Amino acid sequence: MAEADSTTEPGxxxxxxxxxxxxxxxxxxxxxxxxxxxxxxGVVFGVxxxxxxxxxxxxxVMSATVVAGAAQLxxxxxxxxxIPVAAVVSTTLxxxxxxxxxxxxxxxxxGQLTGPQAYTSVFFFADENWAQSxxxxxxxxxxxxxxxxxxxxxxxxxxxxxxxxxxxxxxVGDPATYxxxxxxxxxxxxxxxGFWEGAESLRPWLAAAVxxxxxxxLVPGEWYILAGALAGAATxxxxxxx
Amino acid sequence: xxxxxxxxVAVILGMAAVTYATKAGGLWLLGRVDxxxxxxxxxxxxxxxxxxxxxxxxxxxxxxxxxxxxxATVAVARKTGNLLVSLAVGVAVVLAVRSVV
Numbered sequence: 001m002a003e004a005d006s007t008t009e010p011g012x013x014x015x016x017x018x019x020x021x022x023x024x025x026x027x028x029x030x031x032x033x034x035x036x037x038x039x040x041x042g043v044v045f046g047v048x049x050x051x052x053x054x055x056x057x058x059x060x061v062m063s064a065t066v067v068a069g070a071a072q073l074x075x076x077x078x079x080x081x082x083i084p085v086a087a088v089v090s091t092t093l094x095x096x097x098x099x100x101x102x103x104x105x106x107x108x109x110x111g112q113l114t115g116p117q118a119y120t121s122v123f124f125f126a127d128e129n130w131a132q133s134x135x136x137x138x139x140x141x142x143x144x145x146x147x148x149x150x151x152x153x154x155x156x157x158x159x160x161x162x163x164x165x166x167x168x169x170x171x172v173g174d175p176a177t178y179x180x181x182x183x184x185x186x187x188x189x190x191x192x193x194g195f196w197e198g199a200e201s202l203r204p205w206l207a208a209a210v211x212x213x214x215x216x217x218l219v220p221g222e223w224y225i226l227a228g229a230l231a232g233a234a235t236x237x238x239x240x241x242x
Numbered sequence: 243x244x245x246x247x248x249x250x251v252a253v254i255l256g257m258a259a260v261t262y263a264t265k266a267g268g269l270w271l272l273g274r275v276d277x278x279x280x281x282x283x284x285x286x287x288x289x290x291x292x293x294x295x296x297x298x299x300x301x302x303x304x305x306x307x308x309x310x311x312x313x314a315t316v317a318v319a320r321k322t323g324n325l326l327v328s329l330a331v332g333v334a335v336v337l338a339v340r341s342v343v
Contacts, residue, residue: 062254104269183332187325188297216302231295
């Protein structure tokens, strides 16, 4: 994601790509191992979603329509009765705003496809197969259907693993007995380790933590997440280049 | 288990709509609008900032077992990059430390 600035300026020397059924198949096969890795998250998401009160079917519908792991995990952690709709949808948007940059990075190649081909393909991208597809396209592949193929296999395994996790999650008893009350925290710490980009992450993350703690102490509800996220981004924008 | 609550489905579809808007919006919009590098940097830190904002109060409300387990989780996540392994270690450590303090 850090390279988004270089990929949005493709120059005129981008190779031509085409879109074919064979290309979809190639992406599907190449994307399979990546999708298996992502399925681990799907199982965890299913368990967490079930414990948050979603039915197996609802968890599956979320995986099938949202197709964004981190955002889904944050959303089900916010889940309550009644559902805090504004917090859930706005937090989903914030977690996924990076997709604007990632979608833009695909433009040199997807821009050569028809509208339906390109706009169907982007529905199926998530962090992992996006990274794989960008790698393949940057190294000169002419397969404009790679993203769709790798996205389809990821999508199928994401839904299947969600169902597995949600079904298993229903069988688990009191969470604290097994330390499962710590799963969400461990999960987010693991995500954080993946998002960490070295010292440059420190300042925005500190701002996010401080703002979240302050709002958490003062304001009821889940607004601390929104406050922390915006504080982190604002810090980065203000301090950029400084 | 298989029930679909209309309200829940509506919220999920709302999440799906904003998510698709970000994915398709990048492809569509950025051919037309130039985003400053400053703005891109701000967007870039959002996922990490959301996760940190989520975790900070949870850790602040926790105690020694949670802090030790958090450190172990991060260490394993950094070392292996494997979600299931880091979750298992985190949960095992929190249980172990709770049993002694």
